[in-house]
Amino acid sequence: MNVPYPSFVHQPLLIPEYPNDDLVQGDDLAFGPAFWLAHLLLTMGDPDDAPQDYGVTAAAYDSMVERLSDAALPWPVFQIPFGGGHTILVIYASYEDENNVEFIVRHSDWGRLGYLGNIGPSHSGPGLSWQELTTIAAYSPDCDTEPGLSDPAQRLLLLLPMLGDAATPSEVTEVVTHALIQCGISEESAPGFADKLVGREEDQQNTWSAGPDNPIPVCSSRRSARQVPIALGITAEAARALADALTGAAR
Template identity: 25%
Template sequence: MPLRGHLNDFRPPVDPSVLVDATPWLDDALLWPAFLLSVGGSHTAAVAFDLDPADVEVYAEEMHRHDRWPVISLDLARGHRLHILFRNFEDDAGWDYLLQPAGSDEVITAAALEGGFHGPAFSWPELVRTSGHPDLKHSQAERLLLLLPAMGDSEIPPGANQVVASALAAVGAQRRQDEVAGELLGASHRFWGPSAWTEQTGLPACLNQHSPRHLDAPTDRLALLAEAFGG
């Protein structure tokens, strides 16, 4: 089981039986505004999806029950996978973006929101490339919105807001998509602060020391993450 080792790192260790495949939840009308509220930091999402904010908050609370840890998994390049885990640990709740390298059952933390604030995992260009990776279970718009909270980039291009707004419309947002997109893109600065990207030995590296891809990271780790996220 790919996440068993990750769960064993908690004290006390977490029983894998709490894991729940949340992929089918993406068809639930309340899932997106709840996800964009709790993980993405958008307080306008409920209005954008024409839903009662109180209902969205109740749904978000259900997503964070201590006895149930939702997981959404995405295929990446070269056979790698990414698991988005709702880390509903009572004393250390948050969201983990966990890279499972191809051919391995181990996972590497690419980003952690709340708790250690480990990240960002990738830049804006890598987010766009990764969201476009072929996926039989998820649309490009779904992938972009699921991945967006783990992105950090000090040089987000002017057209990024429209890219995110279009993804929101594709998953059901009916109004104020531009406003929600701005909230989501602004949240990355709140999580990571300035996150400029450069190259280290020819590989993408982040100047933010909280990123697993910081300048002092081992070259093999930088290479793995660059391959997984299409760098």
């Protein structure tokens, strides 16, 4: 197959909690609109949509979907660093019989992972409130010490599949439209695409609240991994640091 992109140069990535998995940095996949269209259609839309409707060639889209779902290749991992030394990992975990997109929170001091959710046969979500999504997307990482995606539009779209919040404001469509255009989706199709992505009724029924014994908000949805606080069992100090990072109180 002729891939219409330069060869992907994947750098190996070591994550201690994934000792038996072959992982690579996925950042080099995220430079063009084919990735963003593939990511959003695979996780939130219809992968059989015509990519040309969004300003992406069929060849570019098909090759990207093939790369993201190829069980014979290392799993691409996208890193989103945010406040307090935390990182969200978005992992395209492909097996012979199924594909999953995992959304994980990690901190080097925890000794465990925190789960936001996953897209796949055993779907779990939502994993982020609107405040958390926009806070994390807007965070400006130090590129020398915090590897991963730094562009706010890319960060927003990468995490958008985890959004589910009754408190999401009406301007969400405008925000997502702007991010889509920034990431190369055609200006003509971006508003309608954004409306489809954020207009799902089930995503608008979930509420978020912190409990008396833990400052990390939990989700009302029974399908959410965040029915319990993220990384339950970390120290009270670590839980407070994560709660602050999710609301922008931590740098």
